[in-house]
Amino acid sequence: MTSSWLDLQVVWMAINIFLFLWFYFFYDLGDQFFYTRHILGSALAWARAPAAVLNFNCLLILLPVCRNLLSLIRGSFMCCGRTMRKQLDKNISFHKLVAYMIGLMTAVHTIAHFLNVEWYYNSRLGKYDDLSMALSSLDDSGNTTFLNPIRSTTTTPTLLVFTSVAGITGVIITLSLILIITSSMEVIRRSYFEVFWFTHHLFIVFFAGLVIHGAGRIVRSQTTTNPPHNATFCKDRIDDWGKIQECPVPQFAGGFPQTWMWVIGPMILYVCERLLRFIRYMQTVKYRKIVIRPSKVLELQLVKNGFKMDVGQYVFLNCPAISQLEWHPFTMTSAPEEDFFSVHIRSVGDWTQKLIITCTDFKLETIGIRMGVDGPFGTASEDVFDYEVAMLVGAGIGVTPFASILKSIWYKFKDSNPKLRTRKIYFYWLCRETHAFEWFADLLQLLEREMEERGMGSFLTYKLYLTGWDQSHANHVMVHADADTDVVTGLKQKTNYGRPNWDKEFEQVRKENPTSVVGTFLCGPAVLATVLSKKCVKYTDVDPRKTKFYFNKENF
Amino acid sequence: MGKIEWAMWANEQALAAGLILLTGGIVGVAGQFRDWEFAAYAIAAGVFVCLLEYPRGKRNKGTSVERTGQYCFTVCVKSFGPLTRNYYVRAFLHAAICVPGGFILATVLGCVCLGIASLIYLAAAIRGEQWEPILPRKESARKPVGESIKLPPQNPPPRPPAEMRRKRAEDLEAAAYVNPITVTANDD
Numbered sequence: 001m002t003s004s005w006l007d008l009q010v011v012w013m014a015i016n017i018f019l020f021l022w023f024y025f026f027y028d029l030g031d032q033f034f035y036t037r038h039i040l041g042s043a044l045a046w047a048r049a050p051a052a053v054l055n056f057n058c059l060l061i062l063l064p065v066c067r068n069l070l071s072l073i074r075g076s077f078m079c080c081g082r083t084m085r086k087q088l089d090k091n092i093s094f095h096k097l098v099a100y101m102i103g104l105m106t107a108v109h110t111i112a113h114f115l116n117v118e119w120y121y122n123s124r125l126g127k128y129d130d131l132s133m134a135l136s137s138l139d140d141s142g143n144t145t146f147l148n149p150i151r152s153t154t155t156t157p158t159l160l161v162f163t164s165v166a167g168i169t170g171v172i173i174t175l176s177l178i179l180i181i182t183s184s185m186e187v188i189r190r191s192y193f194e195v196f197w198f199t200h201h202l203f204i205v206f207f208a209g210l211v212i213h214g215a216g217r218i219v220r221s222q223t224t225t226n227p228p229h230n231a232t233f234c235k236d237r238i239d240d241w242g243k244i245q246e247c248p249v250p251q252f253a254g255g256f257p258q259t260w261m262w263v264i265g266p267m268i269l270y271v272c273e274r275l276l277r278f279i280r281y282m283q284t285v286k287y288r289k290i291v292i293r294p295s296k297v298l299e300l301q302l303v304k305n306g307f308k309m310d311v312g313q314y315v316f317l318n319c320p321a322i323s324q325l326e327w328h329p330f331t332m333t334s335a336p337e338e339d340f341f342s343v344h345i346r347s348v349g350d351w352t353q354k355l356i357i358t359c360t361d362f363k364l365e366t367i368g369i370r371m372g373v374d375g376p377f378g379t380a381s382e383d384v385f386d387y388e389v390a391m392l393v394g395a396g397i398g399v400t401p402f403a404s405i406l407k408s409i410w411y412k413f414k415d416s417n418p419k420l421r422t423r424k425i426y427f428y429w430l431c432r433e434t435h436a437f438e439w440f441a442d443l444l445q446l447l448e449r450e451m452e453e454r455g456m457g458s459f460l461t462y463k464l465y466l467t468g469w470d471q472s473h474a475n476h477v478m479v480h481a482d483a484d485t486d487v488v489t490g491l492k493q494k495t496n497y498g499r500p501n502w503d504k505e506f507e508q509v510r511k512e513n514p515t516s517v518v519g520t521f522l523c524g525p526a527v528l529a530t531v532l533s534k535k536c537v538k539y540t541d542v543d544p545r546k547t548k549f550y551f552n553k554e555n556f
Numbered sequence: 557m558g559k560i561e562w563a564m565w566a567n568e569q570a571l572a573a574g575l576i577l578l579t580g581g582i583v584g585v586a587g588q589f590r591d592w593e594f595a596a597y598a599i600a601a602g603v604f605v606c607l608l609e610y611p612r613g614k615r616n617k618g619t620s621v622e623r624t625g626q627y628c629f630t631v632c633v634k635s636f637g638p639l640t641r642n643y644y645v646r647a648f649l650h651a652a653i654c655v656p657g658g659f660i661l662a663t664v665l666g667c668v669c670l671g672i673a674s675l676i677y678l679a680a681a682i683r684g685e686q687w688e689p690i691l692p693r694k695e696s697a698r699k700p701v702g703e704s705i706k707l708p709p710q711n712p713p714p715r716p717p718a719e720m721r722r723k724r725a726e727d728l729e730a731a732a733y734v735n736p737i738t739v740t741a742n743d744d
Contacts, residue, residue, distance in 0.1 A: 115587055118587055118590075156590075157661040158659070158661045161661060171664070171668070174665060175672075178569075182569045182572050187564060187568070188564060191561075191564070192560045192561070192564065
């Protein structure tokens with residue numbers, strides 16, 4: 001976990017706690033709520049404090065999902081270094097965190113208000129003391145204003161809820177929230193994306209209801225009258241209200257609804273975001289090449305006006321012919337130096353499967369199927385070019401951004417780009433099986449060939465580790481042990497089986513580069529990150545003239 | 557949307573509804589408001605729904621993810637056979653359970669949530685989905701090997717027919733071979 005992500009969480013939580021306490025004591029200690037509290041007790045404060053936290057979090061929740069706007073901001077923060085940019089990339093995690101807080105606060109707010117309604121109801125029926133009775137009898141007529149929103153004695157709490165603006169909107173938006181939450185559970189989100197996506201649009205209902213939720217102004221406070229009504233003095237003199245100088249009949253008014261002030265800004269920003277996505281979607285995307293790779297992997301090479309990318313970034317693709325509303329993210333496998341951008345798509349779900357079938361059967365450009373592209377998004381890791389020696393570790397699907405990185409390094413090397421300080425790369429590819437990654441093996445082969453042609457065979461050293469081998473694999477390898485190229489990948493460097501022995505690898509790198517600074521980059525599971533960072537520390541020499549390993553916690 | 561298993565979402569919704577019903581019931585009983593008996597009912601109903609919905613069913617396609625510690629619940633729910641397997645039964649059961657929750661404020665939310673879950677279960681039932689228990693996978697990872705492997709061999713190893721084994725008198729050179737172990741004459 002990067003420290004700036006932790007900082008963001010701490011700051012956010014601090015603001016939440018502050019808002020909660022501030023508004024809790026505002027309602028629990030404020031004189032204007034003295035009479036309100038007499039009927040409701042501290043449940044008033046327990047309802048209003050979460051309301052403030054809810055206002056704040058509903059403001060925040062729309063912001064992390066404005067990916068285009070975040071990209072723009074990120075662009076202008078280029079000068080501020082990576083930390084700010086990494087923060088913005090934790091968007092979905094932050095969105096979820098804020099959502100949990102909204103769920104929790106909604107629960108507290110709802111329970112407190114349910115209690116409030118019941119207490120107001122009982123008070124109206126005179127079940128409590130005389131003061132409550134007197135307060136509840138105050139009506140909105142003549143020169144009195146009501147405190148207790150329950151005006152009739154023949155209603156029920158449930159009926160009140162369904163006949164007031166606050167009640168109806170409250171139930172509707174809470175229901176929307178519950179449906180959004182249950183359909184966002186990991187099980188549903190990962191397996192039935194459409195249910196998640198369509199139900200999530202209930203947020204429109206949520207925000208609409210939220211904005212008018214306070215319009216009924218049923219949380220009442222005492223207003224200043226002339227002459228003033230001192231509650232502490234007058235609370236025991238109910239019969240004298242309106243008759244003596246010190247105690248005119250107390251007047252009440254509802255609070256001005258404030259939620260819209262909190263959320264209007266983000267709502268407008270979100271509308272802009274959706275507009276921006278639509279505009280980008282309408283821009284023409286041309287197909288440069290469509291290739292079906294082994295194991296039914298689809299490579300799409302696309303060209304879009306004004307599209308600029310960095311290494312390791314991703315785009316969202318939308319194909320209306322398959323699904324009008326779905327946008328799916330794919331890491332780009334092309335280098336920024338190329339005049340197109342490419343993605344390699346595996347069949348992992350409905351949408352990808354349909355896309356691959358469409359491309360296998362027809363050619364997309366001939367039947368004019370349009371493709372929408374949104375992006376690029378993601379942190380560009382420019383650091384990878386700064387190290388003299390780079391150790392790149394790609395595990396499983398994590399190997400995809402390395403296609404972009406390796407190609408870019410090679411282009412920069414061929415063009416003698418001064419930004420590239422790398423002189424040697426060690427690439428470790430860990431996967432259970434090479435199925436669906438043969439295209440990457442082909443890429444390595446191509447790079448291997450080009451490097452040999454230039455006599456630069458030692459520029460790139462790569463090792464493939466198949467962690468999912470079984471007996472038949474072993475048999476196959478034994479039979480072909482004498483072959484020049486590897487039987488699995490066709491590469492000159494042989495496949496290893498099982499997990500790498502990192503101690504050996506680090507030893508080798510240190511031996512071959514006794515005085516260099518080595519940068520280690522990983523795209524893979526967090527467990528591996530811990531292992532590698534420990535090894536980097538272990539093998540870094542105290543002597544500054546000797547090898548130094550730096551582990552980069554980049555998240556491609 | 558063809559591959560949606562509505563039952564999976566209905567299950568999440570019903571579990572949430574059970575918890576909300578339970579919470580509302582506790583609030584209603586603790587506050588001792590009018591008609592708090594409905595709240596007491598809601599507590600019992602909420603607990604029942606949670607117990608029924610906690611074990612996730614097996615998915616038709618893809619890996620099923622169990623909830624923590626759901627195995628004992630799976631066994632209980634499985635024992636009711638068709639009553640718990642059939643989603644029509646669940647849909648009507650939830651619809652019936654939720655009704656008393658609508659009478660008091662504290663449980664009205666739980667009532668509506670459970671009602672929605674009931675509707676989703678109805679959709680699942682119409683599409684022919686069923687609840688299958690997730691049972692621990694038997695150890696069939698290794699290839700099944702017969703018991704006879706543990707006994708010593710009953711037959712000699714297969715070898716070519718006798719004519720081929722017999723040394724050819726015409727070609728003594730080819731027929732000769734070097735014994736790996738020294739051969740001593742059989743003296744009996």
